[in-house]
Amino acid sequence: MSTAAEVKQDLAAFARPEKEATFSWFFKTGPGQYGEGDVFIGAKVPETRSVAAKHKGLPQHEIDELLASEVHEHRQCGLFIMVNRFKRTKAAAEQQEMFDHYLQLLHEGRVNNWDLVDATAPYLGAFLIGKPDAMDLLQRLAQSDSLWERRAAIIFTFAFIRADKQGFENFDLEPTWAIAEMLLADKHDLIHKAVGWMLREAGKRDVEKLREFLGRFAATMPRTALRYSIEKLDQTERKYWLSVG
Template identity: 40%
Template sequence: MGVPDGKAALVPPGARQAADLTAADLLAEIDAAADPQVAEVLERYFQLQPGGYGYGDEMVGVKLSTIRELLKPYRKASIPLEELEAALTSPIHEHRLAVLCLLTDRAAKEQQAIYELYLRSTAFINNWDLVDCSAPEIVGGYLFDKPRTILETLVRSESLWERRIALVATHWFIRRGQSEDIYHLAPEVFNDREDLIHKAAGWMLREAGKRVSEDELRDFLDQHAPAMPRTMLRYAIERLPAEIRAHYRAKR
């Protein structure tokens, strides 16, 4: 399965019917919007330098706000999932981001097919923005009324990004009043070597305290704060009153 040709001849989307739009059209529009100066900023921000977590990726310089604008006509299109899966293998970061945004938009109507495509494609969902824009709706949305043991498998993966997918997917549950998954998964990553994982777990714990129950979060912190990485704890307690934050920092 090849990657659609991102250099296909551009036809203004407004001049075409949504049914005629293809993944190749989308990638070509992103290429046309590329800005080398923006690319330099994004490369630093997403750590594409040697030794950075994004090393090996390629940015052309298109902001997310621009991508979302370009996606508007494609939300009415019915691009086959096979085309989108092929496009998700593109070496260009913004191509993959656009495809994931589009898959997220369609996830509610094509839940199982998109969930399975997503898990086949985790090698290409390889930076925090790609995970964060897609994991809640695609993974969390699919698993909401199903067994969630796959999250335990993902959170123990050698892949940084699969571990982050497991954690961030719980945002879907938390927004719907279910916090038990993040309290179960967070201790799995106390000893994780990656700060991005500590940030994700702390973020989800904070959201659980904010949206579901502050008392539950404090019960968790009473038990686990001494063992939590500093970054995770800092994120988790961010919305608590100052004196309570100081109490848990002292435990750490």
């Protein structure tokens, strides 16, 4: 059976010391920045995914050891293993346990950069589909002081947007509209980008509903969110919404 030490060893084979500074700049790890203190070894995402696939049977306590590491790629690999396991299991109790554990990791700050949220929340969010308390949870996360919990709140809704492609009867855009509206006043650029991204994805499924949302909020919503949300509209319509905003 694999161990966290073996995962770290395999990841070390992909280390690129010359990339550490670039990664640290890109993920804003400097003092006072959102990724402050994060450490990178320079492994690429496909490489980290390959290590995760190799160690798919890693026990949860070993995954947690990875997630306790200061090295970004260690935590990333642990999360990839969790997501892969979540996708495979059909047992409701196991999905519940994994989802609750993920929320705890999020709360503890071990899922602590935008790439980690974006690589996990769209998949684990499937657990919430059809749950009567799903919106209560999403709203609580959207009101959190934690940047990463707020980002997870909107990215979780990606699962609802593409629910029909994941074995569910139909997609549901209402969580996206609701959480996006809650986060329009957020001050952080990473939330503006996430909101715009999810609005764009929801608009692919129902462009008239996107137009309705923009009709209400384009004049006041953050410009970054607006620009992201209209990327798939034609040039004439994009110009119109930008003139309103």
